[in-house]
Amino acid sequence: MFFWWxxxxxxxxxxxxxHPASLIHFALAAKNSTTNTWGxxxxxxxxxxxxxxxxxxxxxxxxxxxxAAVLAVFFLAYRLLADGFRGSRFYPALFAAALTAISMPQMxxxxxxxxxxxxxxxxxxxxxxxxxLLRALLERVAQPRLFRAAADYTLTGALALCIHPSLGLLLxxxxxxxxxxxxxxxxxxxxxxxxxxxxxxxxxxxxxxxSALLNRKQPKLGxxxxxxxxxxxxxLRSIPRLPMHAxxxxxxxxxxxxxxxxxxxxxxxxxxxxxxxxxxxxxALASAGKLGAYARHFALLGLLAAAIPAALSMFGAxxxxxxxxxxxxxxFVFAFTALGFYALGGSRLTRLLGAAAAxxxxxxxxxxxxxxxxxxxxxxxxxxxxxxxxxxxxxxTYAWKAVGPLQYILRDYPEIHVQRPAEGAPQGMAPFFLxxxxxxLDKDSGFEESLQRAGLKSILLAEKPTKHPESEQYPTxxxxxxxxxxxxxxxxx
Numbered sequence: 270m271f272f273w274w275x276x277x278x279x280x281x282x283x284x285x286x287x288h289p290a291s292l293i294h295f296a297l298a299a300k301n302s303t304t305n306t307w308g309x310x311x312x313x314x315x316x317x318x319x320x321x322x323x324x325x326x327x328x329x330x331x332x333x334x335x336x337a338a339v340l341a342v343f344f345l346a347y348r349l350l351a352d353g354f355r356g357s358r359f360y361p362a363l364f365a366a367a368l369t370a371i372s373m374p375q376m377x378x379x380x381x382x383x384x385x386x387x388x389x390x391x392x393x394x395x396x397x398x399x400x401x402l403l404r405a406l407l408e409r410v411a412q413p414r415l416f417r418a419a420a421d422y423t424l425t426g427a428l429a430l431c432i433h434p435s436l437g438l439l440l441x442x443x444x445x446x447x448x449x450x451x452x453x454x455x456x457x458x459x460x461x462x463x464x465x466x467x468x469x470x471x472x473x474x475x476x477x478x479x480s481a482l483l484n485r486k487q488p489k490l491g492x493x494x495x496x497x498x499x500x501x502x503x504x505l506r507s508i509p510r511l512p513m514h515a516x517x518x519x520x521x522x523x524x525x526x527x528x529x530x531x532x533x534x535x536x537x538x539x540x541x542x543x544x545x546x547x548x549x550x551x552x553a554l555a556s557a558g559k560l561g562a563y564a565r566h567f568a569l570l571g572l573l574a575a576a577i578p579a580a581l582s583m584f585g586a587x588x589x590x591x592x593x594x595x596x597x598x599x600x601f602v603f604a605f606t607a608l609g610f611y612a613l614g615g616s617r618l619t620r621l622l623g624a625a626a627a628x629x630x631x632x633x634x635x636x637x638x639x640x641x642x643x644x645x646x647x648x649x650x651x652x653x654x655x656x657x658x659x660x661x662x663x664x665x666t667y668a669w670k671a672v673g674p675l676q677y678i679l680r681d682y683p684e685i686h687v688q689r690p691a692e693g694a695p696q697g698m699a700p701f702f703l704x705x706x707x708x709x710l711d712k713d714s715g716f717e718e719s720l721q722r723a724g725l726k727s728i729l730l731a732e733k734p735t736k737h738p739e740s741e742q743y744p745t746x747x748x749x750x751x752x753x754x755x756x757x758x759x760x761x762x
Contacts, residue, residue, distance in 0.1 A: 307484065308431030309384035331386035335379025341393035342369045346604045348400055349564050356611070364607035371634055372603075373524050373532075374593065376641065377748040384433045388596040391429040391436055396600055398422040399443045399570070400563060406451055412462065416469060423473045427480035434484060438587070439597045440477070442574040446566070495745075498535075499588035511579050514590040518575070519545045521591030521745055522599040523606060525634045527641035529739050529746045535590075540633070543626060547609030548602055554612060555605065564608075571601035591745050648753050649733045651678050654704070657730055658685055661758050664702040671706040699725050703757040720759065727757040 312330045320326045343366035350358045369375055369389065378386045398421050405418040426443075429436040455463065499514060501507035517535050523544040524532045531540045554560055555568035575598060582589035589595070613623035658666060667690045668675040676687045690698070720727060733753030739746065 308428065309387055313382060327382050328380065331379050331381055334387045334390045335375060338375065338390040338393060339366045339369045341390055341397065342366050342600055342603055345393045345397050345600055346607055348397060349567055349604060350561060351563065354561050361607045361611040364610050365603045368523070368603045368606060371525055372522060373527055373748065374522060374596065378593070385593050385596055387432040388436060389599055391432045392439055392597040393600045395425050395429050395436065395439060395443065398425040399447065402447065403450065403563070403566065406447070406454065412465065419469055419473060423476050427476050430480040430484045435594050435597050437481060438577050439574050442570060442577055446570050446573060496588045496592060499582060499590035499592055500585045501582050503583045507583060511589065515575065516545065517591035518595050518598060519548055519602055522602045523548065525630060526637045527644070527747070528637045529737065532746055544606055548606040549609070550612060551605035551608030554608060560608060574598060574601065644736055648736060654679065654756065655682050655685065657756055658702055661702065661730065664700050664758070666702040669703060669705040671704065675704060700758065700760045703727065703759050705755040705757065724762050725759050726762045727759050730756045730758055
């Protein structure tokens with residue numbers, strides 16, 4: 270039996286960071302919602318049903334997907350250079366896999382129950398299937414191999430749509446480019462083969478369309494506050510911002526440091542700029558045909574895949590920038606950065622510079638890695654909340670924007686029943702115990718005003734500040750580190 274979960278609850282996972290409570294809740298809570306695809310919740314549900322409903326089990330699919338993504342990007346870069354590449358394909362593929370393994374967004378999502386954990390893997394798998402089908406179409410291989418490549422592509426695309434809706438944009442770009450390639454050669458094929466290919470194309474369309482309809486996304490919750498800078502007005506003034514956001518996408522995916530002083534969005538970044546330059550170099554070499562015909566096709570596909578969300582952002586339909594919604598573009602970024610780095614081997618000087626840069630980046634990554642784990646630890650214990658609750662009359666407990674995570678945090682204390690505040694905060698609720706996860710209520714005028722209108726007042730009992738207040742200014746910098754909490758006692762005036 271499959272179940273749904275609400276994307277708004279995914280967003281609330283960040284409220285308590287990597288506290289064990291904040292992850293398992295989203296894997297097990299069943300909700301009627303169409304804001305996400307069903308594939309990832311189903312996978313987590315199967316693991317938890319088979320191995321136990323624990324945090325470790327809930328994280329297993331993400332860990333496996335993150336590890337498999339490293340191998341998938343390796344094989345993608347390796348197959349990309351199959352024709353006419355002068356040099357070893359192993360080393361650029363190894364560089365691409367290494368970037369996938371140490372990129373902070375990849376590490377982040379490999380430790381969460383988010384469906385984003387499977388996006389990189391499925392994007393690389395879809396691109397591999399795209400290349401195999403392209404070869405079958407261009408090389409005019411025997412029918413069984415062509416139909417097998419088409420079947421593999423269709424199944425991979427259908428599964429990708431089940432993992433996350435953003436992969437539909439990559440699938441759309443892939444289908445469009447394959448259609449253009451085949452349109453040039455279709456009439457030159459033997460009539461018998463054309464008659465066989467039409468039913469095949471029809472079957473592919475039916476399967477992919479069914480998967481797209483099954484996983485259609487309700488866009489009403491898509492306009493997050495932190496995403497507003499990545500939507501644009503439909504005007505000429507918005508066009509100059511698109512290259513900056515393209516730079517931001519590369520900086521986001523190539524960020525190797527869990528450190529706000531080494532990464533920030535939409536700003537010139539000396540720490541990551543060399544990697545971005547290598548990505549541009551690799552993309553340019555591929556586009557110019559220096560790395561083979563398939564690498565050139567891959568470069569064109571990458572441009573099309575990036576252009577689609579850029580165009581949609583002009584209509585407020587999809588964000589375009591350094592955010593997790595663009596994870597489906599990271600195989601392109603990793604592959605072309607690796608190719609650019611490999612191109613440095615053309616001379617002794619560039620080889621020495623490249624080796625020195627690689628050592629420097631690995632040293633910085635190793636130096637900052639402990640912060641990634643240390644800063645995931647929350648600054649409080651559940652017993653602190655329980656103590657406050659008991660010392661203040663054991664009042665009814667309400668959570669502001671964090672009902673699910675708080676319910677799981679306090680799962681060992683069934684006497685505390687965490688509820689969602691009623692809209693308008695009526696007087697009949699008072700007195701009660703209120704927990705706000707992010708900041709004090711005076712910074713969130715909506716609920717504070719509702720308390721005042723209802724004739725209520727709030728008394729601050731305790732506050733645990735967040736470790737990184739700058740994460741609110743640069744939300745893509747620290748990947749939603751754990752916040753503190755603020756506890757109130759609400760009484761009648």
